[in-house]
Amino acid sequence: MKIVTLGPEGTFSHEMATLIGADEIVLVPTIGKVFAEVVKTGTTGLVPLENSEAGGVTSTLDCLMQYPVTITLESYLPIHHCLAGTSEQITRIYAHPQSHEQCSRIIEDLNVPVIHTESNAASAIAQKSDPGSAAIISERLASRHQIPLIRSNIENNACNITRFVQISPGNSSQGLQATGEKKMDQGLEKCSLIIDPDENRAGLLYDLLTPFKREGVNLTRIESRPSKRSMGTYVFFLDIQCEGNWKTSVTELQQIAPIKHLGCYGRWQKQMENS
Numbered sequence: 001m002k003i004v005t006l007g008p009e010g011t012f013s014h015e016m017a018t019l020i021g022a023d024e025i026v027l028v029p030t031i032g033k034v035f036a037e038v039v040k041t042g043t044t045g046l047v048p049l050e051n052s053e054a055g056g057v058t059s060t061l062d063c064l065m066q067y068p069v070t071i072t073l074e075s076y077l078p079i080h081h082c083l084a085g086t087s088e089q090i091t092r093i094y095a096h097p098q099s100h101e102q103c104s105r106i107i108e109d110l111n112v113p114v115i116h117t118e119s120n121a122a123s124a125i126a127q128k129s130d131p132g133s134a135a136i137i138s139e140r141l142a143s144r145h146q147i148p149l150i151r152s153n154i155e156n157n158a159c160n161i162t163r164f165v166q167i168s169p170g171n172s173s174q175g176l177q178a179t180g181e182k183k184m185d186q187g188l189e190k191c192s193l194i195i196d197p198d199e200n201r202a203g204l205l206y207d208l209l210t211p212f213k214r215e216g217v218n219l220t221r222i223e224s225r226p227s228k229r230s231m232g233t234y235v236f237f238l239d240i241q242c243e244g245n246w247k248t249s250v251t252e253l254q255q256i257a258p259i260k261h262l263g264c265y266g267r268w269q270k271q272m273e274n275s
């Protein structure tokens with residue numbers, strides 16, 4: 001399968017695409033460009049969605065609102081970072097915003113300016129042309145670019161995991177169709193959606209969540225993002241476990257507020273077996 005994902009070579013996205021078995025990988029410099037390419041060329045994409053330490057990847061969430069795509073698979077990758085550079089006296093640090101948050105403790109201790117990049121691979125490339133600097137990157141990237149390690153495993157939390165999703169072009173046509181009964185039985189299948197309420201009133205969020213409580217359906221994630229229409233209006237990203245009467249809950253939810261289906265999908269398993 002051909003997969004478009006965040007490059008240049010050596011990003012965690014690139015590593016995840018290789019692990020899930022892509023036989024052709026197209027690398028683009030930003031997450032926004034992954035979405036644009038998926039929609040323009042009909043290729044499958046792979047993007048980071050959330051991290052166990054830093055939370056939602058905002059550019060991915062915003063693109064999920066904006067582009068007609070469907071989530072078709074989720075996968076998890078343990079993430080370890082190192083500080084790499086050639087100078088004893090570090091003048092500045094190059095880091096992807098997610099990597100910055102995942103390593104915020106050491107960055108605060110170092111007390112030098114941080115320059116944000118579009119990817120971890122971009123941080124490595126920037127460090128190479130700025131000898132006084134250091135980069136927050138994976139050991140794999142440090143060795144690929146021959147940047148000496150200053151310190152390994154600098155993430156705030158040793159159990160640092162990023163969740164990726166595979167995306168296909170087109171709005172979810174499946175609606176409430178889960179993709180595999182077997183995975184559903186194991187509680188592994190999820191359905192993602194965005195609620196876009198056109199109102200702001202007391203008890204709205206309570207009402208939106210009541211159908212799930214009533215049917216005993218587990219939400220695995222809820223996250224709000226600005227609607228970008230006006231100050232103080234929000235959309236809600238929901239991931240729900242496809243178990244029991246989850247379809248009834250979603251049908252009821254649809255009667256309370258407009259929703260965008262992002263699709264129902266399973267989890268890439270090999271990762272679990274290996275970890």
Ligand SMILES: O=C(O)C(=O)Cc1ccccc1
Binds near residue numbers: 012
């Ligand atoms: O820049 C990368 O390597 C990415 O794939 C995005 C990212 C950044 C930090 C943790 C996981 C994924």
